Amino acid sequence: MSVGISIKLNSGLYIRDPQATKLGKSIIKNSILLFEEIGFEAFTFKKLATKIKTGEASIYRYFENKHYLFLYLVSWYWEWVSFLIDYNTKNIVDPKRKLKIIINNFVFASKDNPSIDYVNESILHKIIISEGTKAYHIKDIDEENQEGFFLNYKQMVAKVAEVISEVNPQFEYPRALASNLFEMANNHIYFAKHLPRLTDVKVKGEDYSEVEKMLEIFAEKLLAK
Template sequence: MENLQIHITINSGLYTKNPESSDLGKKIVHTSIEMINDLGFEAFTFRKLGVAIGSNESSIYRYFESKHALLVYLINWYWSWIEYKLVFATTNVVSAKDKLNNAITLLTQEVKEDNSFTFINEVLLNEIIISESTKAYYTKDIDEENEKGFYKTYKRVVQRVSDIVLELNPKFEFPHMLVSTVIEGAHHQRYFSKHLPALTDFKEGKNNIVRFYTDLVQKTIL
């Protein structure tokens, strides 16, 4: 997979100028991931980002109209990347059970950096998804943004895995609820394992989060 040249396509409504169209745009995205992960979304500002990249704050606004728009862009990029990995992991897999296991593993495992995308650190981006992504859609503008398709990639990932669930058990009543619960729950467990370990049974090297959700899904739908 590392040798494949994959292009992630993002909804053009999420940016003023495509950041992948220039070295500065890529630098903005790359550095913002590092800074949001380090500072937290609340403390992150375009002024601080401008200082970090040695550019005027106004140059960042040529790409993103606000830091909220930048965060939504990053979320979309992440879920588009996950979708491409999901397709790769399930295509030509005959058994529906094996496809579902592959999908659950992908959605719950520890993220590793993908060398196909040099300006994105997927490990740090995953940390942002876990700790900051709800700040993008727990807002008053969520319905309007949803209408514009800003969260289409995340919904598409859930739909793809839900389809596999129904392939395995066509009578299962709650595929979307199950899949979204697995995704969000796994994120919570990753967060708890680092900050509130008493709330989880995570153990280093035991792959407990993947094993737990794989077992949970199988027992729920079979």
């Protein structure tokens, strides 16, 4: 039985709603796998089409190009983390505990029972860690922002910033800390794996607990009164 998660994303991101058809879901599912396998640069619609045994043109009927498909997946992730935060902080009143849970969700981004079968959240998380920021480091950032393509990220940051302000209403940078904790979580998992001299934490396999601990200490020190 599904827990009833529904991920609604800006309809400007796609031409045809991929969640509405079998082929669309296959595009989502397999693009996540393919981005992880070969990386953003080498990813092409032709390769994806071959993988899911359809024509290149069929994919173009769903997404204008690789960038929009990627942004769709990244937006999905932002929504997913938002959902996790809501789900896991439900009925918790202590803002410090809430923030700890948020940090845990930034770092692990996982949930025991999977939500939507055609999205492998764990692989999606890996993509975000290695290249998630490419979704918004683009020349057309202002036009796309105008279209509301980054609302999911902003809403998630606003949600976290609110908790931060609850922890310490005097803290002047709640949004900056929120986005920084999110970015740091991804960055330092990446650094630990690939450029270890840029960090002090170690990760072994999927064990990111040192990253989590570091973020907790950072947050605690920054929000101390």
